[in-house]
Amino acid sequence: MLPSVSTAETAKIIDGRELADAVKRELATRVAELAANGISVRLDVVLAAGNPAGSVYARNQASMCEEIGIDYRLHEVACDADSDCVADAVQSLNVDPAVTAIMVHLPLPDGVDTMRIQSMIDAGKDVEGVNPANIGGVIYGRRTLVPCTALATMRMIEATGINLVGAEVVCVGASTIVGRPVAVLLMEAQATVISTNVHTVDLASHVRGADVVIVAAGVPGLVTRDMVKPGAVVIDVGINRIEDENGDRRTVGDVDFESVSSIAGWLSPVPGGVGPMTVAMLLRNTVAAADHG
Ligand code: NAD
Numbered sequence: 001m002l003p004s005v006s007t008a009e010t011a012k013i014i015d016g017r018e019l020a021d022a023v024k025r026e027l028a029t030r031v032a033e034l035a036a037n038g039i040s041v042r043l044d045v046v047l048a049a050g051n052p053a054g055s056v057y058a059r060n061q062a063s064m065c066e067e068i069g070i071d072y073r074l075h076e077v078a079c080d081a082d083s084d085c086v087a088d089a090v091q092s093l094n095v096d097p098a099v100t101a102i103m104v105h106l107p108l109p110d111g112v113d114t115m116r117i118q119s120m121i122d123a124g125k126d127v128e129g130v131n132p133a134n135i136g137g138v139i140y141g142r143r144t145l146v147p148c149t150a151l152a153t154m155r156m157i158e159a160t161g162i163n164l165v166g167a168e169v170v171c172v173g174a175s176t177i178v179g180r181p182v183a184v185l186l187m188e189a190q191a192t193v194i195s196t197n198v199h200t201v202d203l204a205s206h207v208r209g210a211d212v213v214i215v216a217a218g219v220p221g222l223v224t225r226d227m228v229k230p231g232a233v234v235i236d237v238g239i240n241r242i243e244d245e246n247g248d249r250r251t252v253g254d255v256d257f258e259s260v261s262s263i264a265g266w267l268s269p270v271p272g273g274v275g276p277m278t279v280a281m282l283l284r285n286t287v288a289a290a291d292h293g
Helices: 016-036 052-068 083-094 114-120 132-139 148-160 179-188 203-208 274-290
Strands: 042-048 071-077 101-104 168-172 192-196 212-215 233-236 240-243 249-252
Touching (some): 016 052, 016 274, 042 052, 042 083, 071 083, 083 101, 083 114, 101 274, 132 179, 148 274, 179 192, 179 212, 192 203
Parallel strands (some): 042 071, 042 101, 168 192, 168 212
16 A cells, blocks of 8 residues: 655644653653652763763753653763773663663764774663664664664654555665664665665655655755655754854754745654654653663
């Protein structure tokens, strides 16, 4: 059966903030139930020195965790270019039975082997889904702790109600953290998936045939109206800081929102789309890591 996509003159907006708030309300209820059964949900976060963006993010995380009832602990480590120092911090959290969830803020200082650090996070506590064991779980269809942005993207698509079975989906961008896991999750959903990258010849011709387009390239305005099939679902994962014509700095995605909203059936905005949903999925994974009921 063909997927159902409706044509529209103005795209319906997939409101990531609203979806994320609904997820957070459900999580707060579950955290309270777990607490009543003596199970506490805890998120331990490692932040290496010299990461100001990470510090801001950590403050936001702390207040969001408090809202939901998650015990948030920040571990600031002054490591410089020392992999062993970060590794020691992660290892002490791995072996502590009171710690149910671990996240390591990126970027790590120059010289620290990020892959080594991600690989050593206990797979059951790896709430960002960056340990190769969890990535492997995605490939095998064992959806335990899935990378948060990939999971957020799937939730955004599901919110449109589109039937992915047999749908043609184009993923623009194939990074290990977004494009590739999303492509695999879409394959698991029985979509026909085309993965594109910076070397793809004639990107527009691929995107034009797609019922669903996921854009995660880090290129502002990459996908424009002429590339989109009428009624398609377009999920914009990009987060780019640009200076507009008035010299003001603002955040935009990888999709030209103005023009694409006049042809797509559904469109996720930036800001207010995949970003807030990604945070909600980190919290979702954090609760799942503690919840064995
Ligand atoms: P990346 O740089 O690791 O990968 C970019 C991918 O896009 C590569 O596969 C590259 O080949 C491809 N690409 C680049 N230019 C292209 C082009 N012109 N045509 C086709 N493909 C092209 O980036 P990433 O970490 O996957 O991030 C991508 C974007 O998503 C960035 O804007 C980033 O800020 C954003 N992001 C958002 C979230 C979120 O929570 N919303 C999370 C992670 C990343």
